[in-house]
Amino acid sequence: MILVVGVSHRTAPVEVRERLSAGADALPVVLSRLAARPELDEVMFLATCNRVEVIALVRDDGVDAGLDAIREELARHGGLAEDAELAPYLYDKRGDEAVTHVFRVAASLDSMVLGEPQILGQVKDAYDAAVAAGALKGMLGRCVSRAFAVAKRVRTETDIGAGSVSIASVAVDLARRIFGDLGSHGVLLLGAGEMAEAAARSLSKGARAVRICNRSFDRAAMLAGAMHASAARWDELEQELVHADVVVASTASRTPIVTRDMVKRAMKARKGRTLFFVDIAVPRNVEPAVHGIDNVYVFNVDDLEKEVARGLETRRAELEPAEKIVDAEVKQFLAWTRGLEVQPTVVAMRAKARAVLIAELDRTLSGRLKHLPEGDRAALTQMMESALNKLLHAPTTKLKARAAEGDDAGELAAAMRYLFDLQGIVADRQEQAARAIAAVEEEDDEHLPH
Amino acid sequence: MKLELLADVLFGATALAYFLASVLFVAFLFGRADSAVRWAPRLVAVGVPLHAAQICVWSLFLHVCPVQGIHFALSVASMLVCLVYVLARLRLRIDVVGAFVAPQALAFLLASRFVGGVDAEPRLRSALLPFHVVSNLLGIALFTLAFAAAVAYLLQERRLKNKDLEGMDRLPPIDALDRAEHRFLVAGFPLLTIGILTGTLWAREIEAGGVGEITRAALSYVSWALIGGVLLLRAAAGWRGRRAAYGTILGFGLTVLVMLLYLARSMMAVPAA
Numbered sequence: 030m031i032l033v034v035g036v037s038h039r040t041a042p043v044e045v046r047e048r049l050s051a052g053a054d055a056l057p058v059v060l061s062r063l064a065a066r067p068e069l070d071e072v073m074f075l076a077t078c079n080r081v082e083v084i085a086l087v088r089d090d091g092v093d094a095g096l097d098a099i100r101e102e103l104a105r106h107g108g109l110a111e112d113a114e115l116a117p118y119l120y121d122k123r124g125d126e127a128v129t130h131v132f133r134v135a136a137s138l139d140s141m142v143l144g145e146p147q148i149l150g151q152v153k154d155a156y157d158a159a160v161a162a163g164a165l166k167g168m169l170g171r172c173v174s175r176a177f178a179v180a181k182r183v184r185t186e187t188d189i190g191a192g193s194v195s196i197a198s199v200a201v202d203l204a205r206r207i208f209g210d211l212g213s214h215g216v217l218l219l220g221a222g223e224m225a226e227a228a229a230r231s232l233s234k235g236a237r238a239v240r241i242c243n244r245s246f247d248r249a250a251m252l253a254g255a256m257h258a259s260a261a262r263w264d265e266l267e268q269e270l271v272h273a274d275v276v277v278a279s280t281a282s283r284t285p286i287v288t289r290d291m292v293k294r295a296m297k298a299r300k301g302r303t304l305f306f307v308d309i310a311v312p313r314n315v316e317p318a319v320h321g322i323d324n325v326y327v328f329n330v331d332d333l334e335k336e337v338a339r340g341l342e343t344r345r346a347e348l349e350p351a352e353k354i355v356d357a358e359v360k361q362f363l364a365w366t367r368g369l370e371v372q373p374t375v376v377a378m379r380a381k382a383r384a385v386l387i388a389e390l391d392r393t394l395s396g397r398l399k400h401l402p403e404g405d406r407a408a409l410t411q412m413m414e415s416a417l418n419k420l421l422h423a424p425t426t427k428l429k430a431r432a433a434e435g436d437d438a439g440e441l442a443a444a445m446r447y448l449f450d451l452q453g454i455v456a457d458r459q460e461q462a463a464r465a466i467a468a469v470e471e472e473d474d475e476h477l478p479h
Numbered sequence: 480m481k482l483e484l485l486a487d488v489l490f491g492a493t494a495l496a497y498f499l500a501s502v503l504f505v506a507f508l509f510g511r512a513d514s515a516v517r518w519a520p521r522l523v524a525v526g527v528p529l530h531a532a533q534i535c536v537w538s539l540f541l542h543v544c545p546v547q548g549i550h551f552a553l554s555v556a557s558m559l560v561c562l563v564y565v566l567a568r569l570r571l572r573i574d575v576v577g578a579f580v581a582p583q584a585l586a587f588l589l590a591s592r593f594v595g596g597v598d599a600e601p602r603l604r605s606a607l608l609p610f611h612v613v614s615n616l617l618g619i620a621l622f623t624l625a626f627a628a629a630v631a632y633l634l635q636e637r638r639l640k641n642k643d644l645e646g647m648d649r650l651p652p653i654d655a656l657d658r659a660e661h662r663f664l665v666a667g668f669p670l671l672t673i674g675i676l677t678g679t680l681w682a683r684e685i686e687a688g689g690v691g692e693i694t695r696a697a698l699s700y701v702s703w704a705l706i707g708g709v710l711l712l713r714a715a716a717g718w719r720g721r722r723a724a725y726g727t728i729l730g731f732g733l734t735v736l737v738m739l740l741y742l743a744r745s746m747m748a749v750p751a752a
Contacts, residue, residue: 203644205652206635206639206644206647206648206652206653207639207652207653207654208652208654209572209651209652209654209655296717297717299717300716300717300719301713301716301717301718301719301720302717302719303653303654303657303719303720320640323719323720323721323722324719324720324721326639326640328642332642335642336644339644339645
C-alpha cells in the first residue's frame, strides 16, 4: 500500500516546514535512512518550500509499522519531538487517497499558488534522488512517474497554469503585452524597496538595461551591484524617464514624484515612444493623470492586484476539470495495480499449461509421430500454442476484468491457483509485485498511456 | 478549355484556403481555438501561390495582361495584400492581422469574378497604365496591412487605457503593431506617390477632365498628403500610437474611396464579362 506522511502550508507553519526541509546536502542522508528502514519497501522524500512529504510503499499488513517508521525518521531529521512538536502538524494518507494526493501535488492542485509550474520539477527532482538512492524499485516508482504524465495532461487539457498570479508576474506580463520582447527596452527602478526589487528582477530578465534611481545613491548603487544594474542619481530622474521604457516605482514618498508635466516633457524628448509605469507604491508615486498622456500607461498596485485576482479566478475555474482528470487517472492506476495482484496467477497458469502441453507434444513427436517432417512438427506446435491461447483467454480476461473493476479478485485467483495446482508460486507480496511488473512491462503500456 | 478549367480549380482552391484561414482567425479571436492562430497564416501562405497561379492561368486564357482592367485589379490587389502579409509576418509579430487580411482577400477574390470587365476600356489604354495599376495595387496592399495594424493598435490601446486586459493577449503587443503600421506606411508611400504621378500624367494623356476624374484626383492628392503628413509628423514631432493610427485609418479610407470611384467608373463603362 502507498502511504504519504508529511506537512504542508495548510497544516504547518514555516518554522516547522523549514526544519523538516532537506537541501542538496541533507537529502541523501534522510533518503538513505528511510530506505534502510525494513518497514518501507520503497520510499521518496519530497521537500519544497510549501511541503515536506515522505511517500512510501509498505506491505498491506505493515501500514502502522510503516507510518511509525516514517514519523520517527521525520522527527529525527528535523530534530523535533515526535509527539509534541511534530505530530500536531503531520497528516497521513493511505492507499487510494495517497495515490490521489501524489497526483494532485504533481499537477499543482494542492499548491499554495494553484497551478504554479515549479512543483512538477521539484517532484521530478525528488523522484530522481530516490531512484539514484535505489529507493524506488517498482510500484511506487510507477505511481510517481504516472503522476508526471497526469500533471502534463492537466496542464495541457485545462488552463490551470493560465494567467498571472503575482504582482511581479502581472507586471512582466503587461510589459510584454505592450513591448513584446523586452530585449531592446530599458527598465528603471524608482526606489530600492523589496517589492520593487522583486518586480524589477522579473522585468530585468531579458531587458536591455536596468537603472536604479533612489534618493540615497549609495543604496541604489548597492542594489545595482546585486542586480547587474547601474545606479542613477535622484536629481536625474527626468532624464532617466527619457531613456527607460518600463518604470517600476516603489518609493516611500508621501506625494507623487512622477508628475504629468514631467512625463509630458519626457515624452516630447522620447518622440512619443511608449512608456509604461508599474506603480506599486502606496501612496502612489506616479500622478494618476499621467495615464491620460498618449502612449503612456500607468498601472498601480490595485490594477495589478485586480489582474492577480483574475488570474487566480481563471485557475480556480479550472480546478473542477483538473480534478476530474486526476480522478480518472487515479481509477486507471488503481485498476492497473489491482491487475498486478492477479498477474502472477495468470502468468503461472499459462506457464504451467504450456509446460504440460509442450511436454506431451515432445513425447508424442519423439514417439509415435517421430516420422513427421519438420514442417508438420512446426504446424502441430503452432496448433497447440493457438489452442492454449484460446483456452486460457476467457479465464485470463475475466480474472483481470474482475480485478480492474475493483471487485475482490483475490478469491477467484486463489481458486485458480488451487484448481491448477499453482500454490507455491507467490508468497511474498513484494516479490509478487516485482515479478508482476516485469511480466506486464509491455502489456501495461496498452492500459496506461504515457 | 483546359486552361479555363485549371483557372477555375485554382480559383476554388484559393477561395477555400482564404475561407478556412478566415474561419480559423475568427475562431481564434473569439477564443474558440488558440491553435488556430498558428494554422490560419499558413493557410493564407498556401493561398498566395494558388492565387498567383490562378491570375496567370486566367490571364493566359483571356489573353489579357493581369494589370489591365478592373477584373484583375481586385484579384491582384488581394493577392498582393496576402503576399505582403505572409512576408511581413516573418519579421513582425502581426499574425493576427491576418484576421483582417484573409476575409478581405476572399471578398476581393470573389468580387473579381463579378465586378468589371476583363479588359480596360480602349480609351484608357496607355503605356503608363501598367505602372499606374501595379504601383497603386502594391500601395493599397501595404496600406491595407497598415490599416489592419492600426485598428488592432487602437483596440489594444483602448484596453490598456481602460485597464480592461481580458483578451488582450489575442492581439500582438501594441508596440509591435505601431512599428508594423509605420513600416507598411513607409513602404507604401513611395508606391502611392508613383501611382499618383502616373495617374496624373495618364489623365493628361487621355484628356480626362470630368467631375468624377477631378474628384478622384483630388481625393488621391488628399490621401497622399495625409499619409505623408502622418509619416512626417511621426519623424519630426513623435506622432506615434493613437494619432498615427487614426491618420493611417483616414488615409487608407481615402485611398479605398479613390479605388471604389475607379471601380464604379469601370463598372459603368464596361459591362461585366
